[in-house]
Amino acid sequence: MTDTITQPRLGLLGWLRWMWRQLTSMRTALFLLLLLAVGAVPGSIWPQRSIDAARTATYIADHPTTGPWLDRLGFFEVYASPWFAAIYLLLFISLVGCVLPRSKVHWNAMRSSPPRAPAKPARLAANATVELTAPPAEVVDAAREALHGRRFRTVSHDKTSVSAEKGYLKETGNLVFHLSLIFVIVGVAIGHLFGWKGDVIIPVGQTFANTLARYDTFSPGPWVDPNSLSPFQLTVDKLDATFEETVTGRGQFGQPRDFTAHVTTKATPTAPAVKSTIKVNHPLEMDGAGVFLLGNGYAPVITVRDAAGTKVYSGATPFLAQDNNYKSVGVVKVTGAQPKQLGFSGLFLPTATVDKDLGPISLFPDAKKPALALTVYEGELFPGGRPQSVYLLDTVKMTQLRNAKGEPLRIWLEPGQTYQLPGGRGSISFDGVQRFAGLSIRHDPGKFVTLGAALLALAGLIASLVIRRRRVFVRVSPGTGPGRTVVAVGGLAKGDDDGLQEVVDRLVAALEARFPTGPGTDPALEPELDSRLDARG
Template identity: 65%
Template structure:
């Protein structure tokens, strides 16, 4: 048990880097950025597995040692407990007055009659009773305490197996889907995808999800309690098409995922996707799409980037803000004052040059300007700043074409997860909780009774002693209750 506790502590310590350093399976871009910003420590920590803590060999070693230790602890204790359940309570000690709880009483009746009444009293109190001779009774109860303890530890093993099963055969992926677009469950459609070691990413279940509508409700009344603008409801209306071609309307809301049969689809976020069109000088469309912008505050002040690699003579890039209810002032700059689209505005800065200078992966929501130069404003300003409302266009300097803010669409942030071990983990966790409650509530107690004739005819001297396995302040009351429970004993 000491070994198991030590390994449990070691497992908790080993998990600290997982919450301290960015994890590649969660945010690969942030992990790569951290390694780049720390050229000395980054590569070393990467080789040691600090950016994939839960898949590292040293974390798995602690995990497996804890697993083995728990089994080595539970198996012999289960064998002992099984023998105890089948064995008889021990004989009564010769001197019951030496036990922690003791009481003596003279009761009406012969020793045989009193002993039988006490036997029934003990059985009503859920004791297992055995008579080793004609003058004593041995009673014991509380086996559920050790049973609960063993169930708790066995359930922990079940939790470990469930987590390992889910890690090896489970996977999760995140994707942003604007309204009106369809997501197909293929690897190339995911924004991020984290498969388990035994998962083939090319063997995903074929189905599609079309986002028909994204309904979001905000608090519009100022009650003076700071709730103005707070979200009240998020619902995504979708059309789910299975592999056999059958379609059905499904709704996804917070804590009510869409069950596909091959994973659960959770609604984890939402935001706005301004529809932006970029044309070259000849009027040819080089970019036209609903571009998701990520919210930065409760009023959905959102940041994003538009990358146009097909522009001439150089690539074009736009970075800026989308403001659902826009306000621009000198103190706070561009920001939104309400999360709904009461006065949508798009604030952009434009750059030209090379979008992907070194070929490394980039976040679709940020613009790498290391190999780009800002476009200058028409008034000679060093930085071109564009403010657009829906339906407005702006002519780019240098005969580079136009950028148009066509309108606003919502998007839903979907997280698709498959965890084959979640049922085992849930059942094991519930069993662990039940076992823990049993081990804390149930008392392991032994009661011994000795009867003998009193000096007065028809009377019997009864001596009762009680013994608890652990500290039990109620043992004395238990002994007294055993003596007083039989009716008509005085």
């Protein structure tokens, strides 16, 4: 009859303890770190609502089957989705639960003495044995002094041995690296919760006030009040753009050499004006925000009049560059046009020409011979009231105007020219060209925490890779004659250490330099020396 084996039951507390140990293992932390990186991939594939709501709405409308499902799964707001936050928090808990107990163990190990020397150090992986002409006590003192001079912690558990250890900073660096990862997560969390960023295009001569309504795109953190932004003002006085004109080498002509925005700032509307400059990689620090120059381009000054000559649209209209020669696309939306709203879509060409194969192109990025190439639509500019980009024209409920031949109407304008629209719809004028500065304004209160933690992580990683954890043991015993002492030295390393034998040999060389070795140690005597060590062990 076979006895029934009764398996132990964990119970609720046991299962909770098992799950905690699984969560706080380094294997789980690495898996969660990988999962966090994979979870961030959808944020770079699909448009994000917090960055471009119009593009997100357009994507969902263009993909009626997959779009709503992706929206339900949070793929259009990845970094604010519950599943991404769950990975983030689990990684934080896993790292804390993994690192803190290891830190306590390491602290206790650093305060403890090196272990007792083994009875036969010569049997360790790195070893050496020598017979010296000196009393055992002097040899022990000399070995301790030599090891201490090499920054080993030394201790003698008895009168015939020395135990030495070094390399605790290796594990310290490892723990600093993992603790720094925790603070990186904390810094990123602070920046996400309390930080914000916004992008805005400002034509030369115009003033930007740091209010929510003035941003083209604005992404606040969950705990940010958009109505409490710092009340600074910024006016773009001039934008210098320098392009290569003298070099004719392939790939060099027309390349940008420098972009500088000359601005006037005020900390508050009543504060004195301050002249400043913003360059690429040289941001301007304002109260509670950094202003970065991320882009630049052209804003042709366009005026649209109705049939009676009344202005229904006028201003510098930014066009976005599409290539290195600043061939730019843009739209003009005239909501006040009658009887139907008008939309102009087309190109701005800084140095314009018409290629027989490529059509309208720009030969150089600077405004040497500017021109506008436009086409016209009429109808409803904002069908269904859906949000849309100011740089795109939704033509779903619009009709393209045609000329007398029934072809799509094409308009070519150079500065100072006016074109009369057909059917008494008014006119459009190209009054001039201004530049614009594309600015990104950001507030990240956690950036210094993140930067400091990243530097500490790098230092900890270097320390954990460079420093070696080593133990050296010395044991002495009476030699083969009067006044002779047998010295057995052994080394032990944590992990592979090709330099450990060299450390042992240097210690033996230091002892030999201090004490005469006499006739030396015959390898044939090592069994006898081992037996002596056995007798003393």
